[in-house]
Amino acid sequence: MRALLAADMTPDDHLLDIGCGALRLGHKAVPFLKPGHYWGTDASLALMRHGRLHELPQPEALPEDHLVEDRDFAFPGIPDAVTLAIAFGVFTHLPHTALTTALQNLRRFPNLRTTLFTVFLSDSATSTRQPDGVVTHPDRPPYHLPEAQVAKTITGTGFIATRLSMLLPRGQVLWSAT
Template identity: 55%
Template sequence: MAVLLEAGLRPNHHLLDIGAGSLRLGCKAVEYLEPGHYWATDASREIMLAGHAAELADPARLPLDHLILDRDFTFPGVPPVITHAIAFAVFPHLGLARLQTALTNLRDFPMLEKLLFTVFLAPDLTLAALPFRQRDGVVTHRAKAPYHLLAEDIEQIALDTGWSLNRSETLLPRGQVMFTATPTK
């Protein structure tokens, strides 16, 4: 929640939580946002439903139809009112092609102001070809999960799909790096 608040999230905004899982963020965001302003997608709707039942202080603030099964980053049924989106710890499990798909499809949200997402980075092309030990010890890979990417590849995909990027220097769990993407007009 802290990074979303720093990114300008306000109670009247509409948040899309990509890869929401059991609503670890959702339980905080649903209380902060106006009722019905939180949307979640995940590859498992069952996990989101379990989170809805177990994690929310007031489940009535989050309609069940706001929990959307989405394995392909097509965001089916998510309304165009979304102003902010976050994908925390999603792309380290899926890699560059899935990030590109998400960035491409999120451009369909005309009111989207910011997307926050995390990745693991390798420092250069030589090290990217090898398993790379992140600062907390987790070993990431170019061709299997957990994936690491090159910053220049992320920047190029963002440019190609209509986003400008800002890299955060905030230290995140397991050595992940957060980017804030803003749509270019």
């Protein structure tokens, strides 16, 4: 929530929570946003449904059809009203092509002003110990990417790239694609 509030999220925004899992963000965002303004996607519909029932103080505040199973970052059924998107801890566990695909497909949202996402950074072609001790890899999870490659991917998909300074768990780096 801190990252979204720093990106000027208001209750009027329409949030797309990519890789929302069991609603670790959703349980805070749903009550903050106006009714119907939260959408979540994940590879597991069952996990999202579980989170809706067990993590939300009022499950009825989140319509079940606002949870969309999406393994391919195609965002099926997500309305054009989306103004903010976040993918926290998603691209650290997927190959770089997933980030490219997600950013390309986010271009279809005409009202989207910012997408926030996290990655691990390293220029190393081998395993890297991040500052907090987690070991990342260029070719398997948890993945790391060179900073220049992240910036190039963002700009190459038509967004403006900004590396944000917010300190995140496990040495993840927060980026904004505007």
